[in-house]
Amino acid sequence: MALNPARIQTLGDELFAALRARSVLEPLTNREAGIDIDDAYRISLRFLERRTAEGERVVGKKIGVTSKPVQDMLGVHQPDFGFLTDRMWVQNGSTVSIAGAGMIQPRAEGEIAFVLKKDLKGPGVTEDQVLDATDYVSPCFEIVDSRIRDWKIKIQDTVADNASCGVFVIGPDRVKPQALDLAAVKMDIAKNGAHVASGLGSAVQGHPATAVAWLANTLGRFGIPFLAGEVILSGSLAPLLPALPGDRFEMTLAGIGAASISFEA
Secondary structure, three states, X not given: OOOOHHHHHHHHHHHHHHHHHOOOEOOHHHHOOOOOHHHHHHXXXXXXXXXXXXXXXXXXXXXXXXXXXXXXXXXXXXXEEEEEEHHHEEOOXXXXXXXXXXXXXXXXXXXXXXXXXXXXXXXXXXXXXXXXXXXXXXXXXXXXXXXXXXXXOOHHHXXXXXXXXXXXXXXOOOEOHHHOOHHHOEEEEEEOOEEEEEEEHHHOOOOHHHHHHHHHHHHHOOOOOXXXXXXXXXXXXXXXXXXXXXXXXXXXXXXXXXXXXXXXX
C-alpha cells in the first residue's frame, strides 16, 4: 500500500534535516514495509521542495547505479534518479570542504555529462533523440553521498535520498556527442597521483545515451521534462571511490577531456 501524503512529507523533511545536520537515518525500507518507487520519488520531491524553498535552483538531473560494478557494490540492481541544483555544482579543480558541502560519507564517480540544447520529455525518448538534443558532452565527477546509515540502501532509499547525490564538477572540455563512439570512450581515474580505476562508456546500460533516454522516459512518467540548458549525468563508468580529506581525484575521458576535484575537512 502506498504511503499517505503526510508520511511522504515527514520522510522528505527528515532527509532534508539530515542533509543540513550532516546526520544519517535508518534505511526507510526498514521503517516502511510498503514503500515503493513511486513513494520514494514523491519523498525526493518533498526533499527537493525544501531545498528550493531555501533558494536552490534545479540545473539538471542524474541517473545513478547504472553500471554492474556499482550495482554489485551497493546491492542495488536497477538505476536510481534525482535532481541536480546549482549549489551542488562546484568548480573544476576546486577543493571542496566535505563538511561545508553538507556531506557525510562521500564517494567519487567518473561520468560523462550531457548538456542539452533542446527539451526532451518521455515516454518514447530514443538514444538518437538524446544525441540530437545534446549540445555537448563533458567529463564529470559526481560525488555521491548518502543520508542513509552506512550506505545500507535499497532502491527506494536512494531514490528518496535524491539518488544519493552530493556535489558534482564538470571539466571545461566540450565535445559534440556525434564526434565519437561514446560506448567506446575509455575513462581513467587517478587518486592522489596513483591510477585507481578505469571504465568504458558501455558500462552504463551499453551506451551513455541509452541511460539518458531511460532517465528521460522514467521522469516523463512523473511529468518531469528535461529542459534545454540542463546537465544530465549519465552514470558512473567504474566502482565508487571513497573520498576523504586530503584526497585529490583526476580523471580523463579519451577523446573528450579531463576533470579534477580535491577534498578537505
